[in-house]
Structures are given as structure tokens and as C-alpha cells.
Amino acid sequence: MPLSELIAGNDVWYLTDAESMQEALGALVKAVDLPEGLDREALLDALLAREDLASTAIGNGIAIPHVRRFGSESLQHDIVVVVYLFAPVDWKALDGKPVHTLFLVLAKDEASHLQLLAEIAHVASDESFVESLKTMPERDALADRIRALQESAEKG
Numbered sequence: 001m002p003l004s005e006l007i008a009g010n011d012v013w014y015l016t017d018a019e020s021m022q023e024a025l026g027a028l029v030k031a032v033d034l035p036e037g038l039d040r041e042a043l044l045d046a047l048l049a050r051e052d053l054a055s056t057a058i059g060n061g062i063a064i065p066h067v068r069r070f071g072s073e074s075l076q077h078d079i080v081v082v083v084y085l086f087a088p089v090d091w092k093a094l095d096g097k098p099v100h101t102l103f104l105v106l107a108k109d110e111a112s113h114l115q116l117l118a119e120i121a122h123v124a125s126d127e128s129f130v131e132s133l134k135t136m137p138e139r140d141a142l143a144d145r146i147r148a149l150q151e152s153a154e155k156g
Helices: 003-008 021-031 040-053 110-124 127-133 139-155
Strands: 013-015 057-059 079-089 099-106
Touching: 003 079, 003 110, 003 139, 013 021, 021 040, 021 079, 021 099, 057 110, 099 110, 110 127, 110 139, 127 139
Parallel strands: 013 079
Antiparallel strands: 079 099
């Protein structure tokens, strides 16, 4: 399923009080709609362990928290959730910029995982898209913007 459709199928979240990467991930995992049987504590532990390996911040205020496996055998479909942070937080990004937008990726398989990361990295490389994220667009506007960027890339 294309990134724009996955985003359109989930709520966009706004976190007002996260002061650290750990707090942001904790609030996100607690709030996000997950399939039944998915262990929130295991997911949070896996996300934090992934961040300990290397930051998922890709620059320009964007991070893509993701894990490949966390006891997610019951995951039947891909999940992408967008989260806006009212106060950007240090995510140990290589460019040193604090993160204002998260794209949480939970994929049902390895191929989907890599495809989603690539799609997000592609749209995040567009400067006007990054600027638009700072306005915290609602879900449908965000999905439309991503769809337009992807269609433009396909036309080449």
C-alpha cells in the first residue's frame, strides 16, 4: 500500500508535552491505535533499543522511529503514523537539528519495511514538504501532499 494511503488510514498525532525522545516515543506508543495482541511495552522497548543503536532522525527535523521485529508476528498490515511535536526535541540527528515530526513505521515484512523507509526518505528530501510539516497539516492534507510528490516522481 502506498505511503499516502497508509497515512490517510491513521490519525495524525500532536504531542504537546514531550521533552525528550524517550518521552515522545512513550507517549506515542501509549496513544497510537495498534492491532489487538501487539505488546505496547515490547514495542516501546524495541523502539528505544533501536534508537540506542543509531538515531532514526534523518535530518531537517524528521525522524522515522521503526523496528523490524518486536514480537509483531500478529501484524497483518503496515502501519505508518505521523506525529507532530509542539516543542522539537533532540533526537541526536546528524545535522544537529531537533526533531519536530515523526513517522512511526511498523511493517508486516522486510520488503514493506524497506519500501516505506525509502518512500519517507524520498518525500523528506523535498524542501517545500519539510517546510509544510512545520505547519502540522492535518491527515488528509498531508496524504494529498505525499500523493502529489509521489506522482510527480513517477512522471519523472
